[in-house]
Amino acid sequence: MGLKEYVVRRLITAIPTLLAISVITFAIVHLAPGDPLQFFLALNPDTPPWMIEFLKRKYGLDRPLHEQYIKWLLMLLSGDLGYSYISGEPVSYMIGVRVWNTIKLTLTAELIALSISIPLGVISAVKSNSAVDHASRVFALMGVSMPVFWLGIMFIYVFSLWLGLFPTFGAATTGKVYSNIFEQWADELWHLALPALTLGLVRTAFLTRLVRSSVIGELQMDYVMTARMKGLKERVVIYKHVLRNALLPVVTVVGLSMGFMLGGAVITETVFAWPGMGRLAWWATLTRDYPVLMAITVIISTMVVLFNLVTDIVYALIDPRIKY
Amino acid sequence: MEPLLQIRGLKVYFYTDEGVVHAVDGVDLDVMRGETLCVVGESGCGKSTLAYSILRLVRPPGRIVEGSILFDGVDLVKLSEEELNKIRGRRISMIFQDPTSALNPVFTVGYQVYEAIELHQRVKGDEAWKRVMSMLRRVGIPSPEVRYRDYPHQFSGGQRQRIMLAIALSCHPDLLIADEPTTNLDVTIQAQVLHLIKQLKEELGMTVMLITHDMGIVAMMADRVAVMYAGKIVEVAPVLDIYEKPLHPYTQALIKAIPLPHVDVEELQPIPGEVPSLLEPPPGCRFHPRCPYAMDVCRREEPPMIDLGEGHQVACWLHAKR
Amino acid sequence: MAAAPASTLWAVAWRRFKRNKLSLAGLAITVWLVVTAILAPYIAPYDPNKMHWGKEYMPPCPEFPLGTDEMGRDVLSRVIWGARTSLYVGFASVLLIAAIGVTVGAISGYFGGWIDEVLMRITDIVLTIPTIMLLILIASIFQVRSLNVIILAIGAVSWPTIARITRSQFLLIKELPYIDAARVAGLSHPRIIFRHILPNALPPIIVAATFDMASAILMEASLSFLGLGDPRVVSWGQMLSVGHTVMLHAWWVGTFPGLAIFVTVLGFNLLGDGLREALDVAMR
Numbered sequence: 001m002g003l004k005e006y007v008v009r010r011l012i013t014a015i016p017t018l019l020a021i022s023v024i025t026f027a028i029v030h031l032a033p034g035d036p037l038q039f040f041l042a043l044n045p046d047t048p049p050w051m052i053e054f055l056k057r058k059y060g061l062d063r064p065l066h067e068q069y070i071k072w073l074l075m076l077l078s079g080d081l082g083y084s085y086i087s088g089e090p091v092s093y094m095i096g097v098r099v100w101n102t103i104k105l106t107l108t109a110e111l112i113a114l115s116i117s118i119p120l121g122v123i124s125a126v127k128s129n130s131a132v133d134h135a136s137r138v139f140a141l142m143g144v145s146m147p148v149f150w151l152g153i154m155f156i157y158v159f160s161l162w163l164g165l166f167p168t169f170g171a172a173t174t175g176k177v178y179s180n181i182f183e184q185w186a187d188e189l190w191h192l193a194l195p196a197l198t199l200g201l202v203r204t205a206f207l208t209r210l211v212r213s214s215v216i217g218e219l220q221m222d223y224v225m226t227a228r229m230k231g232l233k234e235r236v237v238i239y240k241h242v243l244r245n246a247l248l249p250v251v252t253v254v255g256l257s258m259g260f261m262l263g264g265a266v267i268t269e270t271v272f273a274w275p276g277m278g279r280l281a282w283w284a285t286l287t288r289d290y291p292v293l294m295a296i297t298v299i300i301s302t303m304v305v306l307f308n309l310v311t312d313i314v315y316a317l318i319d320p321r322i323k324y
Numbered sequence: 325m326e327p328l329l330q331i332r333g334l335k336v337y338f339y340t341d342e343g344v345v346h347a348v349d350g351v352d353l354d355v356m357r358g359e360t361l362c363v364v365g366e367s368g369c370g371k372s373t374l375a376y377s378i379l380r381l382v383r384p385p386g387r388i389v390e391g392s393i394l395f396d397g398v399d400l401v402k403l404s405e406e407e408l409n410k411i412r413g414r415r416i417s418m419i420f421q422d423p424t425s426a427l428n429p430v431f432t433v434g435y436q437v438y439e440a441i442e443l444h445q446r447v448k449g450d451e452a453w454k455r456v457m458s459m460l461r462r463v464g465i466p467s468p469e470v471r472y473r474d475y476p477h478q479f480s481g482g483q484r485q486r487i488m489l490a491i492a493l494s495c496h497p498d499l500l501i502a503d504e505p506t507t508n509l510d511v512t513i514q515a516q517v518l519h520l521i522k523q524l525k526e527e528l529g530m531t532v533m534l535i536t537h538d539m540g541i542v543a544m545m546a547d548r549v550a551v552m553y554a555g556k557i558v559e560v561a562p563v564l565d566i567y568e569k570p571l572h573p574y575t576q577a578l579i580k581a582i583p584l585p586h587v588d589v590e591e592l593q594p595i596p597g598e599v600p601s602l603l604e605p606p607p608g609c610r611f612h613p614r615c616p617y618a619m620d621v622c623r624r625e626e627p628p629m630i631d632l633g634e635g636h637q638v639a640c641w642l643h644a645k646r
Numbered sequence: 647m648a649a650a651p652a653s654t655l656w657a658v659a660w661r662r663f664k665r666n667k668l669s670l671a672g673l674a675i676t677v678w679l680v681v682t683a684i685l686a687p688y689i690a691p692y693d694p695n696k697m698h699w700g701k702e703y704m705p706p707c708p709e710f711p712l713g714t715d716e717m718g719r720d721v722l723s724r725v726i727w728g729a730r731t732s733l734y735v736g737f738a739s740v741l742l743i744a745a746i747g748v749t750v751g752a753i754s755g756y757f758g759g760w761i762d763e764v765l766m767r768i769t770d771i772v773l774t775i776p777t778i779m780l781l782i783l784i785a786s787i788f789q790v791r792s793l794n795v796i797i798l799a800i801g802a803v804s805w806p807t808i809a810r811i812t813r814s815q816f817l818l819i820k821e822l823p824y825i826d827a828a829r830v831a832g833l834s835h836p837r838i839i840f841r842h843i844l845p846n847a848l849p850p851i852i853v854a855a856t857f858d859m860a861s862a863i864l865m866e867a868s869l870s871f872l873g874l875g876d877p878r879v880v881s882w883g884q885m886l887s888v889g890h891t892v893m894l895h896a897w898w899v900g901t902f903p904g905l906a907i908f909v910t911v912l913g914f915n916l917l918g919d920g921l922r923e924a925l926d927v928a929m930r
Binding site for chain 2: 221222223225226227228229230231232233234241244245248318319320321
């Protein structure tokens with residue numbers, strides 16, 4: 001089948017990209033001035049020289065760079081992400097317990113964004129220059145200019161601290177014992193609401209602009225006339241004929257900007273003390289915990305590469321004009 | 325002959341930032357049952373807008389400001405959107421200049437025909453698909469039972485216009501409006517598509533309103549011709565009269581501008597002057613700035629439509645009996 | 647497009663720009679910010695770092711119009727001085743981004759071939775790594791995170807967009823007849839690139855640079871908020887990162903710097919939108 005070959009071909013072309021990402025990540029950390037252990041040593045100034053030697057050997061820092069890189073790469077490939085400089089825990093464990101939280105946050109936010117931005121963008125485009133359109137454009141413009149952390153802070157202030165409706169931090173109530181699964185879900189959803197809304201709204205603004213301009217472009221096409229000429233209801237013309245075409249570029253952008261979403265998640269997680277990879281990355285940065293930081297960079301980048309891949313495949317499936 | 329379509333006092337204006345464009349500015353026109361009427365004029369004279377306004381397909385900022393369009397006694401201008409949708413595609417259909425963009429790129433061609441049949445003929449499934457196949461075969465798509473699953477981009481330009489015809493004619497409409505249907509096609513393909521339209525018109529007993537700027541197409545297709553200039557109809561006549569005794573100076577200029585095989589290109593006479601702006605049309609007769617016979621009255625007063633009998637009408641002061 | 651004399655192009659652009667009230671608002675906001683930043687020492691009521699002992703967490707009052715923070719520093723003065731930091735980072739980053747982006751894009755588009763292949767591949771890879779991850783990775787390796795380090799980091803992660811735009815412009819323009827003429831006349835490559843192609847490629851680059859300005863300011867604020875900024879300068883992001891912990895009893899500490907970031911970014915986005923419309927640049 002053509003499709004299978006296409007997927008395999010795209011997978012193969014992704015390999016050099018992933019390798020390059022690992023090289024860049026490694027190079028930034030290891031070619032930088034200063035010692036990867038510096039933060040640890042700053043925290044433990046009394047470390048005896050033999051201990052430093054031991055640590056260097058343990059983390060392979062006494063080997064030549066290319067050897068270190070190859071060893072690190074092989075470890076990555078075997079799923080062994082090494083140990084944290086700070087806590088000594090296996091990095092794969094630290095990331096493993098948090099990765100689901102990040103995915104949950106990101107996908108919920110994306111879902112919120114899509115379910116608001118598509119109808120809003122369509123209405124805005126169809127009734128272009130109406131009051132609804134102006135309002136949604138102002139909303140979108142403000143949204144794309146809004147620092148995600150400030151929005152998060154405002155939400156916490158208004159909805160959590162002031163109105164007391166939502167919790168201020170975490171992904172679940174600490175130490176709570178659930179009597180049944182629904183209670184657990186409710187609690188998790190309750191914690192998820194504000195961070196997902198924060199990340200989602202900023203994203204909504206961006207997507208609304210995109211959907212609007214895409215629909216406006218499609219409305220100029222003659223096939224819209226053909227659909228109307230047939231006697232189809234305007235609702236069918238818009239939501240079947242126009243939207244099907246207008247969403248094609250949206251699919252691409254949604255897929256390609258997943259990295260942007262994951263980036264937004266780093267900040268959102270920090271504001272809401274959300275126990276995900278982003279917050280871990282932030283913490284690792286502050287403590288210069290390089291094994292953790294490098295692993296997260298590579299994992300998130302890999303997720304982005306895979307997302308791009310899926311986007312290309314989905315696009316090829318839904319746009320009959322694309323040959324694969 | 326009785327009229328199938330009667331357009332009276334139609335005005336379609338575009339409200340743009342630069343001002344109001346008077347695209348169609350008081351048009352009276354009849355389309356007789358069973359005939360092929362060609363509307364000719366230079367690009368930008370409002371003939372396409374006239375065609376689009378019949379099915380109320382004019383895009384904003386364009387709007388029908390005034391007038392009536394009587395189809396079989398019903399005023400299309402006054403119909404509700406819902407009632408109009410029962411006429412669109414079933415009793416009046418339209419095909420467009422660019423068949424490539426007129427077909428939806430993400431639906432199979434078969435489905436695009438199916439959609440119209442399902443909507444208007446109360447059939448679904450196999451029976452409807454049978455009709456899709458027969459329609460595609462009728463417009464000359466080879467092996468439709470295989471190709472109905474293909475998408476528009478997999479067909480040539482001429483085939484796409486054939487598919488558009490299949491969509492438009494799937495419910496056997498009384499009237500087909502064709503807006504420059506062959507302008508974007510090769511000359512040989514043009515002739516094939518025009519022949520197809522002619523043939524289907526006979527088979528289905530349709531009335532055809534054909535919009536074109538090409539006097540060659542007019543000669544090939546028309547029973548009657550309406551000449552449009554700057555938002556107004558300036559002359560209406562049976563096709564032979566248009567070629568043999570054109571009365572309006574503009575029609576005469578159009579005829580002179582036809583490239584003939586035995587005439588040198590240098591002898592071709594382009595129409596002097598520029599197409600007037602429809603933002604501020606000239607006062608009086610709109611053709612007077614380009615007219616070699618322009619008189620005082622032409623600059624002051626708009627000429628009335630003068631009926632000279634035998635279906636020949638002209639809006640020109642030269643032919644007014646004062 | 648290339649044949650139009652530059653002066654009329656800009657005159658037409660300005661006429662179109664003027665018509666849109668939102669664009670004018672964007673211009674007004676940005677000019678106001680630049681003036682504020684330049685005149686900061688004269689218009690700020692206090693030294694932004696002066697600690698007014700015993701006047702910590704003062705709510706807005708005549709003495710301190712926007713209140714004071716946890717060390718008794720005047721919030722208004724700090725917001726005004728913060729404009730300096732933000733705009734300095736913004737302008738410097740955009741210069742760096744444009745320098746890298748235009749160079750890469752111009753070389754790629756002008757010479758084509760394997761150079762183009764390699765440069766575009768690198769561009770794609772940088773685009774793949776999430777900006778904020780790359781940013782914090784770079785910020786984390788420096789002992790001292792001065793503003794220049796931050797500018798460097800922002801430049802290192804943000805140049806791909808302008809590189810791509812420049813490349814596609816060059817691909818279009820280098821096919822025009824007058825460039826052939828320049829080549830036949832024996833002009834050197836740099837001369838053709840900088841004197842003959844670049845000026846005509848500018849409109850979309852300027853539009854992208856304006857949007858990059860907004861995002862560079864947002865990036866600096868994000869880094870500072872995350873505690874990865876330059877601790878020695880007054881920065882809105884940093885003020886916010888302190889402010890958000892005391893939101894409940896001293897809302898003014900975080901609200902005003904947050905508002906300042908929002909208005910600044912909005913201003914440059916409006917300006918970018920206006921320029922895009924005025925210069926008739928199609929995005930994507």
